[in-house]
Amino acid sequence: MMGRAKLTIIPPGKPLVGRAMPPGSKSITNRALLLAGLAKGTSRLTGALKSDDTRYMAEALRAMGVTIDEPDNTTFIVTGSSKLKSPAAPLFLGNAGTATRFLTAAAALVDGKVVVDGDAHMRKRPIGPLVDALRSLGIDATAETGCPPVTVNGTGRFEASRVQIDGGLSSQYVSALLMMAAGGDRPVDIELLGEHIGALGYIDLTVAAMRAFGARVERTSPVTWRVEPTGYHATDFLIEPDASAATYLWAAEVLTGGKIDLGTPATEFSQPDARAYDMISQFPHLPPVIDGSQMQDAIPTLAVLAAFNETPVRFVGIANLRVKECDRVRALSSGLSRIVPGLGTEEGDDLIVASDPSLAGKTLPAEIDSFADHRIAMSFALAGLKIGGITILDPDCVAKTFPAYWDVLASLGVAYRD
Ligand SMILES: O=C(O)C1=C[C@@H](OP(=O)(O)O)[C@@H](O)[C@H](O)C1
Numbered sequence: 001m002m003g004r005a006k007l008t009i010i011p012p013g014k015p016l017v018g019r020a021m022p023p024g025s026k027s028i029t030n031r032a033l034l035l036a037g038l039a040k041g042t043s044r045l046t047g048a049l050k051s052d053d054t055r056y057m058a059e060a061l062r063a064m065g066v067t068i069d070e071p072d073n074t075t076f077i078v079t080g081s082s083k084l085k086s087p088a089a090p091l092f093l094g095n096a097g098t099a100t101r102f103l104t105a106a107a108a109l110v111d112g113k114v115v116v117d118g119d120a121h122m123r124k125r126p127i128g129p130l131v132d133a134l135r136s137l138g139i140d141a142t143a144e145t146g147c148p149p150v151t152v153n154g155t156g157r158f159e160a161s162r163v164q165i166d167g168g169l170s171s172q173y174v175s176a177l178l179m180m181a182a183g184g185d186r187p188v189d190i191e192l193l194g195e196h197i198g199a200l201g202y203i204d205l206t207v208a209a210m211r212a213f214g215a216r217v218e219r220t221s222p223v224t225w226r227v228e229p230t231g232y233h234a235t236d237f238l239i240e241p242d243a244s245a246a247t248y249l250w251a252a253e254v255l256t257g258g259k260i261d262l263g264t265p266a267t268e269f270s271q272p273d274a275r276a277y278d279m280i281s282q283f284p285h286l287p288p289v290i291d292g293s294q295m296q297d298a299i300p301t302l303a304v305l306a307a308f309n310e311t312p313v314r315f316v317g318i319a320n321l322r323v324k325e326c327d328r329v330r331a332l333s334s335g336l337s338r339i340v341p342g343l344g345t346e347e348g349d350d351l352i353v354a355s356d357p358s359l360a361g362k363t364l365p366a367e368i369d370s371f372a373d374h375r376i377a378m379s380f381a382l383a384g385l386k387i388g389g390i391t392i393l394d395p396d397c398v399a400k401t402f403p404a405y406w407d408v409l410a411s412l413g414v415a416y417r418d
Pocket residue numbers: 026027028097098169170171172173175198199202296297320
């Protein structure tokens with residue numbers, strides 16, 4: 001089905017009040033799907049996200065011989081045989097970073113050929129460091145452009161017991177290797193290279209999910225994890241709501257002076273983006289500098305919120321936002337500056353939001369290019385809660401992680417015109 005070309009938000013002119021649950025966590029759903037697929041037996045995943053990203057992961061696992069039933073909108077019943085089979089055709093994973101990176105490493109456990117591919121956006125997202133790490137383990141993996149497609153000709157096993165990985169561009173490479181390593185036949189030490197890794201919290205999520213599926217993994221130094229060759233056990237697994245999705249609702253609450261009950265307190269999320277709650281609660285007194293390195297997916301939300309802050313905000317530690325679904329630093333600076341020239345500017349990889357509380361209540365018609373990026377669409381919708389005339393192009397790209405986003409806002413009283 002073709003998505004709508006655009007959607008204009010009509011500012012509600014009143015506080016948003018009500019109950020609105022974010023969907024299940026994308027990050028945890030895609031970890032749990034993979035681990036359940038690598039396990040022997042049947043796992044019941046509840047509270048799961050059903051969206052483009054998790055559909056691509058589930059379809060890919062099905063293509064590799066895993067049985068996945070979907071009895072309702074939030075449950076996957078996954079039956080694996082502890083071995084993934086070589087798929088008949090390339091795996092198409094859209095623009096799902098988690099699915100692409102996690103399956104590239106898991107492909108090394110397959111006896112046979114696996115081609116991991118995605119859409120035009122994914123074909124620009126780097127995967128070279130992960131492919132190099134697999135090669136250092138003796139696995140025949142190639143990605144000619146340094147981005148998908150990746151071809152892995154696995155034998156189902158690998159020889160080495162130590163691998164180094166630079167997670168500077170993406171922590172997903174590290175998570176991918178950790179999850180794959182438990183499927184080997186000897187302990188593997190995974191060592192981080194490089195000064196900087198954003199989003200360490202995602203590695204904690206990976207380790208927690210692995211342990212829930214029976215793996216033994218320990219952090220043996222600040223930069224090393226040892227994974228034992230346990231494989232995975234099938235289990236029933238409850239997935240918490242998505243913290244990145246929650247940020248839009250938290251921001252909608254403070255922007256409109258409303259009260260939105262998400263059903264889960266911010267302190268109960270284990271995902272890194274829950275850190276953004278403390279920031280959002282400080283609105284309209286956000287700090288002058290926000291380091292986004294440990295809450296990257298929340299930066300679009302915070303940047304749009306910052307436009308209404310009392311004082312300007314500089315976002316630092318966000319260089320790898322340039323290699324997400326789109327170049328988010330550019331999408332944010334250009335989108336903000338479409339509303340008011342100079343509202344968003346870039347200095348190196350930093351984003352500076354000029355901030356102007358008097359924007360609220362104005363009509364400033366602006367068409368915001370989503371660049372097919374769900375977070376750009378969802379965050380700029382927040383500007384539309386306070387400014388008349390904000391139009392989001394390609395609004396249905398929210399289907400990547402939060403298909404019900406526009407309906408959820410509507411349930412809180414937000415109206416739209418096409
Ligand atoms: O591991 C994960 O689930 C994720 C890690 C982060 O990506 P990078 O590690 O590529 O920064 C984040 O942006 C992405 O949405 C989900």
